[in-house]
Amino acid sequence: MLSFHALVPLDLAVFHPAGLRELSRDDRYANFNMASMLSQKIMAWIQLTVLLVLLIRQCAARATLKETKRKYITANHILDRHDIVDAFGHVSIRNPEDKTTFIMAKGMASALISNDSDLAYYHIADASPVRPQDSGRERVEKFIHSELLKRFSGINCCVHAHTVAVIPFATSKIPFLPVYHMVGYLGDNVPLWDITQLYDSTDIQDNLVTQQKFGASLAEAFGGNGTFPQSVFVLMKQHGFTTCAATIEDAVYQAVYAKEAALAVMSQAMLQHAYYSPDTASNGGIEALGPKQVEDTRDLPTRFRQTPWELWTKQVEVDSLYTNNIF
Numbered sequence: 001m002l003s004f005h006a007l008v009p010l011d012l013a014v015f016h017p018a019g020l021r022e023l024s025r026d027d028r029y030a031n032f033n034m035a036s037m038l039s040q041k042i043m044a045w046i047q048l049t050v051l052l053v054l055l056i057r058q059c060a061a062r063a064t065l066k067e068t069k070r071k072y073i074t075a076n077h078i079l080d081r082h083d084i085v086d087a088f089g090h091v092s093i094r095n096p097e098d099k100t101t102f103i104m105a106k107g108m109a110s111a112l113i114s115n116d117s118d119l120a121y122y123h124i125a126d127a128s129p130v131r132p133q134d135s136g137r138e139r140v141e142k143f144i145h146s147e148l149l150k151r152f153s154g155i156n157c158c159v160h161a162h163t164v165a166v167i168p169f170a171t172s173k174i175p176f177l178p179v180y181h182m183v184g185y186l187g188d189n190v191p192l193w194d195i196t197q198l199y200d201s202t203d204i205q206d207n208l209v210t211q212q213k214f215g216a217s218l219a220e221a222f223g224g225n226g227t228f229p230q231s232v233f234v235l236m237k238q239h240g241f242t243t244c245a246a247t248i249e250d251a252v253y254q255a256v257y258a259k260e261a262a263l264a265v266m267s268q269a270m271l272q273h274a275y276y277s278p279d280t281a282s283n284g285g286i287e288a289l290g291p292k293q294v295e296d297t298r299d300l301p302t303r304f305r306q307t308p309w310e311l312w313t314k315q316v317e318v319d320s321l322y323t324n325n326i327f
């Protein structure tokens with residue numbers, strides 16, 4: 001064990017604590033050498049500990065990325081199984097290892113995404129590919145994702161789809177109402193974004209979000225400018241919808257239940273029309289959640305995400321159409 005005087009400079013008189021005997025110069029050299037060796041050992045242990053911590057952190061980050069990519073593929077399968085997407089429609093996820101980039105499947109149907117090689121990385125700044133292998137066969141609407149992830153730092157996942165059940169609400173002035181507690185996240189006034197207001201004479205007017213300026217305008221329609229948007233769901237006129245959330249599970253929940261909400265509103269409208277004459281002054285007689293109910297059910301995707309996620313994951317795992325090769 002190192003004595004207290006081992007670290008004292010050699011030119012000072014030092015006494016042994018037991019016998020108050022003055023230490024010889026040799027004793028002091030021996031103690032100094034021992035201290036030096038121990039210091040080196042301590043430094044070596046510290047370096048080793050730091051290396052281990054860094055290694056563990058790197059392994060944890062790798063595990064997080066792998067888990068994220070596995071969930072991402074599962075999310076695509078769930079959205080396909082629920083007819084939210086078909087050959088088109090897409091999902092993005094912010095890269096947990098580098099938050100300035102995002103991951104998105106290449107231009108292929110969600111049902112068929114199964115391998116790491118199906119996934120591409122893009123810069124959030126301009127949606128440009130990160131690696132050489134990320135170029136080619138890209139989703140032309142990747143600017144939806146880059147601009148949303150850029151505008152809202154708390155958003156990590158976006159879903160864009162052309163779900164047929166939702167389209168009638170994006171092609172008319174019929175309000176997309178939150179008619180039951182599962183869809184309070186829609187809010188009481190779903191924004192309707194119209195790309196045609198942005199077209200100039202040189203633009204191809206195919207309604208696709210193929211430019212950064214279109215994506216930025218769509219992101220603006222979500223409202224706010226910071227961590228989270230005011231709305232998590234925006235209808236896109238004559239096109240479809242985009243929804244976003246902090247987690248994959250929440251974004252998938254919001255996309256799946258948007259279709260359920262659309263079906264519920266349409267069913268109510270048809271029943272209303274069958275029994276009574278249309279009453280446009282009161283939303284055709286459709287009763288939506290009240291403002292307080294909307295406010296208190298906005299966070300349902302987050303509160304109850306695990307239950308549907310477990311069910312939907314199991315459903316796609318047992319369906320041979322879907323393969324997830326990330327383990």
Ligand SMILES: [Zn+2]
Nearest residue numbers: 141160162240
């Ligand atoms: Zn689209």
